[in-house]
Amino acid sequence: MASAPASSPTARAQCPYCGVGCGLELKAPAESGRGNSPDAHGTWTARGDRHHPSSLGQVCVKGATVGETLHHNRLTTPLWRARTDQPFAAISWERAFSILVERIQATLARKGPQALAIYGSGQFLCEDYYAANKLLKGALGSNNFDANSRLCMSSAVAGYARSLGSDGPPCCYDDLDLAELVLLIGTNTAECHPVLFQRLLKRRRKGEGPRLVVVDPRATATSDAADLHLAIAPGTDLALLCGLGHLLLEQGGVDQAFVAAHTEGFAELEILWRAWTPARAEAVCGIAEADLRQLAAWWCEASAVLSLWSMGVNQSREGTATVAGICNLHLVSGQIGKPGAGPFSLTGQPNAMGGREVGGLAQLLPGYRAVANPEHRAAVERHWGFAAGSIDPEPGLAVWQQIEAMERGELDLWWVAATNPLVSMPSLDRVRAAVAACPLVVLSEAYAGTETEAVAHLVLPAAQWSEKEGVMVNSERRVTLCRAFRPPPGEARPDWAIFAELGHRLGFAEQFGWRDAGEVYAEFVALTAGRMCDSSGLSHALLADHGPQQWPFSAGTEPGGGQARLYTDHHFPTPSGRARLWADPPLGLAEPPDAEFPLVLTVGRVLGHWHTMTRTVHVARVAKAHPEPLLEVHPHDAARAGLVEGGEAQVRSRRGVLRVKLLLTERIRPGTVFLPMHWGASQGELACEANRLMHELACPISQQPELKGAAVCLQPLAEATAR
Numbered sequence: 001m002a003s004a005p006a007s008s009p010t011a012r013a014q015c016p017y018c019g020v021g022c023g024l025e026l027k028a029p030a031e032s033g034r035g036n037s038p039d040a041h042g043t044w045t046a047r048g049d050r051h052h053p054s055s056l057g058q059v060c061v062k063g064a065t066v067g068e069t070l071h072h073n074r075l076t077t078p079l080w081r082a083r084t085d086q087p088f089a090a091i092s093w094e095r096a097f098s099i100l101v102e103r104i105q106a107t108l109a110r111k112g113p114q115a116l117a118i119y120g121s122g123q124f125l126c127e128d129y130y131a132a133n134k135l136l137k138g139a140l141g142s143n144n145f146d147a148n149s150r151l152c153m154s155s156a157v158a159g160y161a162r163s164l165g166s167d168g169p170p171c172c173y174d175d176l177d178l179a180e181l182v183l184l185i186g187t188n189t190a191e192c193h194p195v196l197f198q199r200l201l202k203r204r205r206k207g208e209g210p211r212l213v214v215v216d217p218r219a220t221a222t223s224d225a226a227d228l229h230l231a232i233a234p235g236t237d238l239a240l241l242c243g244l245g246h247l248l249l250e251q252g253g254v255d256q257a258f259v260a261a262h263t264e265g266f267a268e269l270e271i272l273w274r275a276w277t278p279a280r281a282e283a284v285c286g287i288a289e290a291d292l293r294q295l296a297a298w299w300c301e302a303s304a305v306l307s308l309w310s311m312g313v314n315q316s317r318e319g320t321a322t323v324a325g326i327c328n329l330h331l332v333s334g335q336i337g338k339p340g341a342g343p344f345s346l347t348g349q350p351n352a353m354g355g356r357e358v359g360g361l362a363q364l365l366p367g368y369r370a371v372a373n374p375e376h377r378a379a380v381e382r383h384w385g386f387a388a389g390s391i392d393p394e395p396g397l398a399v400w401q402q403i404e405a406m407e408r409g410e411l412d413l414w415w416v417a418a419t420n421p422l423v424s425m426p427s428l429d430r431v432r433a434a435v436a437a438c439p440l441v442v443l444s445e446a447y448a449g450t451e452t453e454a455v456a457h458l459v460l461p462a463a464q465w466s467e468k469e470g471v472m473v474n475s476e477r478r479v480t481l482c483r484a485f486r487p488p489p490g491e492a493r494p495d496w497a498i499f500a501e502l503g504h505r506l507g508f509a510e511q512f513g514w515r516d517a518g519e520v521y522a523e524f525v526a527l528t529a530g531r532m533c534d535s536s537g538l539s540h541a542l543l544a545d546h547g548p549q550q551w552p553f554s555a556g557t558e559p560g561g562g563q564a565r566l567y568t569d570h571h572f573p574t575p576s577g578r579a580r581l582w583a584d585p586p587l588g589l590a591e592p593p594d595a596e597f598p599l600v601l602t603v604g605r606v607l608g609h610w611h612t613m614t615r616t617v618h619v620a621r622v623a624k625a626h627p628e629p630l631l632e633v634h635p636h637d638a639a640r641a642g643l644v645e646g647g648e649a650q651v652r653s654r655r656g657v658l659r660v661k662l663l664l665t666e667r668i669r670p671g672t673v674f675l676p677m678h679w680g681a682s683q684g685e686l687a688c689e690a691n692r693l694m695h696e697l698a699c700p701i702s703q704q705p706e707l708k709g710a711a712v713c714l715q716p717l718a719e720a721t722a723r
């Protein structure tokens with residue numbers, strides 16, 4: 001069922017890393033000229049695709065070096081062991097499927113569908129997502145399909161939906177060229193969405209603005225280029241936004257006509273904002289009142305304001321409220337649904353957007369539908385060809401709830417695909433213990449030796465990007481067909497094909513009869529007709545012939561006829577047609593610093609590495625630029641703990657302790673320390689498992705954990721050992 005490699009020695013695809021979704025043009029290994037023959041393992045070279053409308057030929061170090069990551073250390077055959085203290089043995093696909101069928105049927109008979117769960121990924125193609133969701137939510141009757149987007153985008157998803165009535169990001173990348181003020185809040189755009197950042201800088205070099213304001217507890221490559229950097233205390237973003245709202249009220253920044261015609265809830269919001277005087281915001285956020293006043297003045301002055309945000313906002317126990325806080329400001333000042341303006345969430349992973357459209361979280365169904373909505377369930381059941389009532393009316397378990405279910409012995413099968421939770425989940429020691437109690441852990445993975453492999457019983461080799469055909473959707477709602485241009489190694493198969501084959505073998509031949517990824521996609525887009533994310537006019541053939549397209553793109557739309565911006569008529573898809581303003585009071589960190597744990601640890605990314613490094617570890621250039629993980633500490637905090645530059649220390653939280661090497665820097669806010677997330681347990685001597693220290697407390701609406709803040713203390717090694 002694997003897609004055949006394309007015959008041309010050049011191929012086009014969306015970059016498989018961040019949600020900017022740049023277009024790449026790939027060239028076959030030059031020396032062999034036989035890049036498509038099954039034994040060709042030369043390195044494909046990547047460069048920016050000048051024809052891709054989202055990136056216009058631009059690319060960053062990760063996209064440019066992706067060819068170097070594709071063939072090292074790959075899984076080539078299914079692996080099995082009955083117990084995790086045994087070594088793996090290679091097995092056939094036949095045997096792998098019979099284990100799965102047998103265990104799933106036994107679980108259904110003994111405990112029912114709630115004992116099954118899949119944990120997928122924003123790095124799935126739309127087709128992978130669609131097949132997995134149809135299998136679990138439709139065929140097996142369990143909504144326990146969640147994805148790592150829960151750790152990434154779920155506050156943006158929930159926040160948009162609560163404020164605007166739907167989860168469609170309203171803006172497009174051209175807005176970067178049209179904005180007069182860009183607020184970058186909780187995003188290190190320069191390192192994590194580099195091509196978009198370069199687009200902003202290019203305009204500034206030409207003297208065409210825009211003004212840039214960065215909100216981040218650390219000075220970063222992003223804030224280095226800004227007109228104003230508000231180095232707030234971690235977890236105080238919502239307080240800052242309320243203080244800004246207060247000043248908009250004071251400085252005439254309210255668009256009264258817009259508020260009256262297109263929003264609801266202003267009276268309550270006004271009361272909240274009035275209470276957040278600049279002096280109060282200054283005290284809570286730890287910034288100068290004058291800086292907040294400057295930002296407010298620029299906001300009121302600008303004809304177009306764009307807010308970009310990412311994990312500094314979403315990964316918070318009040319992530320959804322903070323997203324609403326951003327939307328509030330745009331709505332009240334009429335800065336939405338027009339060129340250059342709006343609240344624009346930068347998506348993390350290459351297909352986080354597609355995942356939302358395909359229903360890739362435990363509460364969602366395809367086409368921006370909700371599990372809890374009976375009409376939505378009925379429409380999907382009909383389309384999928386399952387009996388009425390097949391889909392469970394209750395939302396499934398979000399990933400942390402899956403961990404808790406394992407602790408209670410309630411999950412019999414946990415299937416992890418295209419994510420590496422034994423690095424990326426919070427409370428890692430607790431996760432490891434919970435997973436060890438699960439009778440069958442299945443891992444679909446492209447590379448050998450990951451941290452999650454260490455806890456798995458059955459490992460399935462996945463064909464990855466470049467080896468399977470399918471669709472990804474980037475942050476500006478642009479849909480790109482990624483071609484298969486290399487053969488998968490050994491017996492690796494596309495994720496969608498693995499789920500489909502299993503569906504077949506479980507007795508649903510008709511529902512899983514797709515012959516190729518194009519048929520999966522066709523079935524999915526038909527389900528989006530008439531929905532906000534209408535993609536029903538798209539197909540693999542159209543995308544192959546006419547290149548990437550933006551949705552909404554209903555049937556009959558001409559190529560290039562998708563919609564650049566949403567809500568341009570200021571009508572919002574809520575019951576009243578008005579956007580909703582929310583007056584959530586700021587709460588701050590779930591685990592604030594105290595006398596015993598006086599510092600806040602925040603965890604994020606560096607420019608060259610991708611997450612758990614399974615791919616970027618193979619790129620020499622990247623390894624050289626980022627040789628080891630370092631704890632960034634302000635010299636004052638270091639001095640207070642008796643620590644010196646270049647030395648080592650122990651960093652301790654309520655959940656664990658790590659030995660780290662120090663980088664003393666005035667670029668981090670005193671009281672805050674930073675670790676990169678990338679170096680997991682498989683990195684040998686360099687391992688630095690930041691998430692052993694982090695807690696799992698989450699936003700109650702989005703269930704997104706607060707991965708940006710945990711209380712810690714620092715000690716010199718000697719002292720720590722003496723204790």
Ligand SMILES: Nc1nc2c(c(=O)[nH]1)N[C@H]1C(S)=C(S)[C@@H](COP(=O)(O)OP(=O)(O)OC[C@H]3O[C@@H](n4cnc5c(=O)[nH]c(N)nc54)[C@H](O)[C@@H]3O)O[C@H]1N2
Pocket residue numbers: 018019152185186187188189191192193215216217218220233234235236237310311312313347348349602603604605606607608609610611708
């Ligand atoms: N190089 C690289 N790029 C990537 C990725 C990668 O692994 N490597 N991953 C991709 C993915 S999936 C994602 S989600 C994005 C993430 O993109 P970003 O969110 O930009 O990256 P992070 O480093 O996680 O966090 C951004 C910033 O948030 C700041 N921060 C911490 N706490 C707070 C807070 O309380 N308030 C505010 N305002 N800021 C805070 C941190 O100091 C950090 O500089 O990057 C994508 N792009």
Ligand SMILES: Nc1nc2c(c(=O)[nH]1)N[C@H]1C(S)=C(S)[C@@H](COP(=O)(O)OP(=O)(O)OC[C@H]3O[C@@H](n4cnc5c(=O)[nH]c(N)nc54)[C@H](O)[C@@H]3O)O[C@H]1N2
Pocket residue numbers: 121123148149151152153311315348349417418419420421423424425426444445446447450462463464465495603604605610611612613614615677690691694707708
């Ligand atoms: N403290 C803290 N923790 C964090 C974050 C943070 O900022 N702070 N960020 C969070 C966020 S935003 C994210 S997105 C997560 C990311 O965390 P993960 O999702 O765990 O990280 P990745 O390394 O991207 O994992 C993807 C895995 O899929 C494999 N893979 C690649 N392609 C394919 C394929 O086609 N099929 C299959 N089956 N496998 C494939 C890769 O080899 C890799 O092992 O981490 C989260 N954790």
Ligand code: SF4
Pocket residue numbers: 015016017018019020021022058059060061062063064192193194195196
């Ligand atoms: S900016 Fe993101 S999508 Fe573009 S090349 Fe870099 S990693 Fe890939």
Ligand SMILES: [Mo]
Pocket residue numbers: 151152153348349
């Ligand atoms: Mo992410």
